[in-house]
Amino acid sequence: EVQLVESGGGLVQPGGSLRLSCAASGFTFKNFWMSWVRQGPGKGLEWVANIKEDGSEKHYVDSVKGRFTISRDNAQNSMYVQMSGLRVEDTAVYYCARKGGFRDAFDIWGQGTMVIVSS
Amino acid sequence: DIQMTQSPSILSASVGDRVTITCRASQSISNWLAWYQQKPGKAPKLLIYKASNLEGGVPSRFSGSGSGTEFTLTISCLQPDDFATFYCQQYNNYPWTFGQGTRVEIK
Numbered sequence: 001e002v003q004l005v006e007s008g009g010g011l012v013q014p015g016g017s018l019r020l021s022c023a024a025s026g027f028t029f030k031n032f033w034m035s036w037v038r039q040g041p042g043k044g045l046e047w048v049a050n051i052k053e054d055g056s057e058k059h060y061v062d063s064v065k066g067r068f069t070i071s072r073d074n075a076q077n078s079m080y081v082q083m084s085g086l087r088v089e090d091t092a093v094y095y096c097a098r099k100g101g102f103r104d105a106f107d108i109w110g111q112g113t114m115v116i117v118s119s
Numbered sequence: 120d121i122q123m124t125q126s127p128s129i130l131s132a133s134v135g136d137r138v139t140i141t142c143r144a145s146q147s148i149s150n151w152l153a154w155y156q157q158k159p160g161k162a163p164k165l166l167i168y169k170a171s172n173l174e175g176g177v178p179s180r181f182s183g184s185g186s187g188t189e190f191t192l193t194i195s196c197l198q199p200d201d202f203a204t205f206y207c208q209q210y211n212n213y214p215w216t217f218g219q220g221t222r223v224e225i226k
Contacts, residue, residue, distance in 0.1 A: 044218070045206055045208070047208075059213050100165070103174070104151065104169070104210055105153035105208070106163070109164070
């Protein structure tokens with residue numbers, strides 16, 4: 001079964017750091033771009049970052065540039081996002097998503113992990 | 120950044136209705152547009168990619184059309200399982216952006 005499972009969410013104080021993980025299974029992970037997408041409480045979807053198959057290319061939404069770092073370990077079939085300088089407005093469910101080959105759209109999503117930034 | 124604007128924001132409809140949701144891009148995105156369905160507490164699900172291509176396993180009552188700046192998602196005969204929030208997303212230019220969502224609710 002093709003699956004993405006996020007972990008690492010939790011409660012963190014403003015200015016703090018957190019590392020989210022996304023474990024992939026059921027497909028050849030190294031062949032796909034991967035992304036993080038977030039959704040604030042009661043809000044819409046926001047693309048956060050993505051990373052090329054071999055990790056050589058990365059893109060970020062402006063609001064997280066310089067604070068978030070996306071990475072991947074193809075040997076471990078995993079993707080990560082290191083988040084630092086967290087702000088209250090980063091509070092959201094964070095989804096990892098696969099950019100589906102010829103589709104280019106997000107064809108596989110994880111169940112999400114909740115990040116709460118609060119004092 | 121490319122702004123994606125969906126209309127309406129809320130749509131009240133009955134089972135069996137034909138429903139159309141519109142998504143407008145602030146500049147041309149060719150056909151680099153996807154539609155997703157999201158139910159409360161769940162991850163989004165891909166319905167349509169490249170504006171008009173139906174994702175595998177998605178019922179044929181869903182269809183997408185458009186190119187450039189104007190796109191539509193149509194549900195030909197609304198079913199009880201279709202009550203959800205729908206999002207469009209452009210992936211022509213970074214940052215990739217989503218519309219604000221259209222909630223389809225029971226009339």
